[in-house]
Amino acid sequence: HHHVLNANARNVGAAVEQRQVQPEEISWQRLSDYCSSGGYQLLADCREGRVNIEALKKELEHAGLRGLGGAGFPTFRKWQAVRAEPGPRYAVINADEGEPGTFKDRYYLEREPHGFLEGALVSAWVVEARALYIYLRDEYPGLRRVLTEAIAELEAAEIVAPGFIILRRGAGAYICGEESALIESLEGKPGKPRHRPPFVAQKGLFGQPTLVNNVETVYWIPRIHAQGADWFASQGRHGRRGLRSFSVSGRVARPGVHVAPAGITLNELIEEYCGGMAEGHRLLAYLPGGASGGILPASKADIPLDFDTLQEHGCFIGSAAVIVLSDQDDLAAAASNLLGFFADESCGQCTPCRVGTEKMLTLLERDTWDEETLQQLARVMADASICGLGQAAPNPVLSLLRDFRSELAHSNLIAKG
Numbered sequence: 152h153h154h155v156l157n158a159n160a161r162n163v164g165a166a167v168e169q170r171q172v173q174p175e176e177i178s179w180q181r182l183s184d185y186c187s188s189g190g191y192q193l194l195a196d197c198r199e200g201r202v203n204i205e206a207l208k209k210e211l212e213h214a215g216l217r218g219l220g221g222a223g224f225p226t227f228r229k230w231q232a233v234r235a236e237p238g239p240r241y242a243v244i245n246a247d248e249g250e251p252g253t254f255k256d257r258y259y260l261e262r263e264p265h266g267f268l269e270g271a272l273v274s275a276w277v278v279e280a281r282a283l284y285i286y287l288r289d290e291y292p293g294l295r296r297v298l299t300e301a302i303a304e305l306e307a308a309e310i311v312a313p314g315f316i317i318l319r320r321g322a323g324a325y326i327c328g329e330e331s332a333l334i335e336s337l338e339g340k341p342g343k344p345r346h347r348p349p350f351v352a353q354k355g356l357f358g359q360p361t362l363v364n365n366v367e368t369v370y371w372i373p374r375i376h377a378q379g380a381d382w383f384a385s386q387g388r389h390g391r392r393g394l395r396s397f398s399v400s401g402r403v404a405r406p407g408v409h410v411a412p413a414g415i416t417l418n419e420l421i422e423e424y425c426g427g428m429a430e431g432h433r434l435l436a437y438l439p440g441g442a443s444g445g446i447l448p449a450s451k452a453d454i455p456l457d458f459d460t461l462q463e464h465g466c467f468i469g470s471a472a473v474i475v476l477s478d479q480d481d482l483a484a485a486a487s488n489l490l491g492f493f494a495d496e497s498c499g500q501c502t503p504c505r506v507g508t509e510k511m512l513t514l515l516e517r518d519t520w521d522e523e524t525l526q527q528l529a530r531v532m533a534d535a536s537i538c539g540l541g542q543a544a545p546n547p548v549l550s551l552l553r554d555f556r557s558e559l560a561h562s563n564l565i566a567k568g
């Protein structure tokens with residue numbers, strides 16, 4: 152079944168280095184080590200009244216912490232929205248990490264599961280959650296073992312009540328990374344995005360107000376508190392604030408997770424963090440936000456990479472999955488591959504996306520591209536799809552038609568000139 156394919160391993164023109172880490176290979180920071188370096192102090196301070204919600208909210212606002220799963224919504228505002236609703240409430244962690252090219256959550260979970268768990272428990276405390284659910288990507292079996300053991304450590308140490316943290320497995324569907332589909336899946340139903348409103352902050356899990364956060368977002372909470380909001384905020388570059396965990400793959404010398412200033416440009420990221428381009432490769436294009444965030448040309452590799460900064464170029468950073476393509480990659484093939492991915496992963500409940508992704512794939516496979524039909528179809532999909540999958544699916548094609556006209560003409564896909 153195609154849904155069990157590892158979406159991260161899909162070839163989008165550049166090979167994404169991927170191997171399964173076996174549970175016994177993972178060496179993670181145990182509870183005792185985490186605690187001896189000040190771990191779980193913030194949680195204790197919250198529970199015992201030494202830190203209050205207002206102060207913590209101000210800290211995160213000042214730090215500029217935003218939803219790092221891709222939406223970039225300010226974290227403190229999400230807290231406010233959920234707290235404004237009457238309880239009981241739930242807290243849910245999105246650990247589905249299905250955006251192609253994204254592997255930063257895995258990076259943190261493999262190393263510091265307790266840093267993540269403390270942040271998750273603080274978030275649950277903020278909204279007085281009845282339970283904390285973690286929805287874990289099923290293609291991360293090693294991490295399931297790590298988290299199961301880390302949660303058992305917490306229960307044994309009586310830091311958390313038995314059963315309060317519930318670890319659930321995904322089933323390999325990309326769409327379950329969308330928060331309302333994730334909640335449907337948690338409820339035991341097929342993962343289909345819900346119409347909004349109501350938003351999950353109002354009616355989420357089991358119809359109750361629900362706080363949904365990405366793994367990395369909550370990971371930063373104890374670190375920001377320990378090192379200071381000023382410290383985090385001052386890490387940005389080119390007028391941006393904070394750090395971003397870029398999952399870099401493709402034609403660079405050193406792919407991997409690179410924690411770098413928000414607002415860094417691609418050129419800077421490649422030079423300072425990735426050891427330059429891979430031997431013999433020249434930068435042609437890059438995907439700033441996995442499969443969904445569009446494709447930018449080498450001539451636009453000096454734009455600050457952050458939320459909001461790529462909008463005018465029809466792109467977005469999303470989960471900061473940067474895929475670097477070179478002169479040895481075929482852009483049209485990459486676009487078809489991405490459309491194939493969206494067509495496979497469409498949940499099928501709305502026509503613009505279900506039919507549109509298939510139709511667009513067919514149009515891309517022709518010897519000459521029908522630009523007008525592609526543009527019209529893209530508009531319908533963007534305007535009328537229920538969720539981000541269908542809305543973003545045309546992005547790779549729109550990017551090529553906008554910024555790579557000479558390459559397309561060179562392949563005779565569009566007319567020259």
Ligand code: SF4
Pocket residue numbers: 326343344496497498499500501502504505536537538539540541542
């Ligand atoms: Fe499902 Fe696609 Fe519609 Fe989203 S846009 S609800 S994935 S059919």
